[in-house]
Amino acid sequence: MNTVRHRSTLLAIAGTALALSLTACQSDSGTKSSSAASPEVTVASSPAAAASKAGKGTGTFDAAGSTGSAGSAASKGSAGATGEQVSASTPVCTAGDVRITAARQDGPPYTHIVLTAKNTTGHSCRLPGFPHIQFLESHKQDVPAVAKSKPATPVVLSAGAPAYALVKLSDGGVDEDTEPVSAFSVMLESDSTVIAVTAPGSGGIAVDPAKALTGYWTPELRNGADDF
Structure with a gap:
């Protein structure tokens, strides 16, 4: 058991x-x-x-x-x-924000003038595109812009800062069909207000409407021969 x-x-x-x-x-x-x-x-x-x-x-x-x-x-x-x-x-620059002046380019090519847009406000503003220029009453089309001159980044002007745009007046030939211009109109891309700009020199400038070109606004002064 x-x-x-x-x-x-x-x-x-x-x-x-x-x-x-x-x-x-x-x-x-x-x-x-x-x-x-x-x-x-x-x-x-x-x-x-x-x-x-x-x-x-x-x-x-x-x-x-x-x-x-x-x-x-x-x-x-x-x-x-x-x-x-x-x-x-940043607000876009308007005609009331900038003062635009024109001067002959210092050095070749002598067929160009320089537009300067100076921010006259106490704040920053963006200056897009290029100046819309009309030299003559008989030619209402804006002067064409050169794409090669477009800056890589947006142009922002701090208070008192300038931007520049080179403008070609003609090819410089003696046989060109140029016309004398003592003043011309400029509009900003962001504003339809017409700005009257006095042409540089006592005798004004000679413009061939068929050859005129403008560069984009840039923060630095460039040589027109590099772009157009």
């Missing part, structure tokens, strides 16, 4: 151990399966939760999606965007 009872006890212990082992395996398998599936479930059902997990170690995401340490790079990007917004919000 003792032998039978001892065997029964051993079988019972072995059975219990086997049951515990199977339970542990099933529990571990279930945990791994659940863990492997959780990222998909999180991404699909809760983007905010996925973003929160992704933010660990690189900063804490707030409701707007900004971060702490990783947000420093985003902050630099925001600063750049803000700079562009500030530039874009």
Whole structure:
């Protein structure tokens, strides 16, 4: 009887151990399966939760999606965007903001004059495009602009700062059909107000309407021979 009872006890212990082992395996398998599936479930059902997990170690995401340490790079990007917004919000120069004068170009080619637009206000303004010039009453078309002279970035004039535009009057030939001009009109690209500009020199300038060209406004004085 003792032998039978001892065997029964051993079988019972072995059975219990086997049951515990199977339970542990099933529990571990279930945990791994659940863990492997959780990222998909999180991404699909809760983007905010996925973003929160992704933010660990690189900063804490707030409701707007900004971060702490990783947000420093985003902050630099925001600063750049803000700079562009500030530039874009700078008012466009109007006829009342600038004073336009004309002078002969100092040096060859002598067929050019220089227009200077000086910001006379106490604030910055943007001067887009080129001057819209009409030299003669008999020629109502604006003087064509030379695309090559267009600056790479917008021209922003701080208070008191100038911008320049080179203007070609003729080819300089003795047989050209030129006409004398003592004053001419200029309009800004952003304003239809006509600005009267006095031509340089006591005798004015000689203009061939068929050959006249204008450059874009630029922050530096350029040589007309480089562009046209």
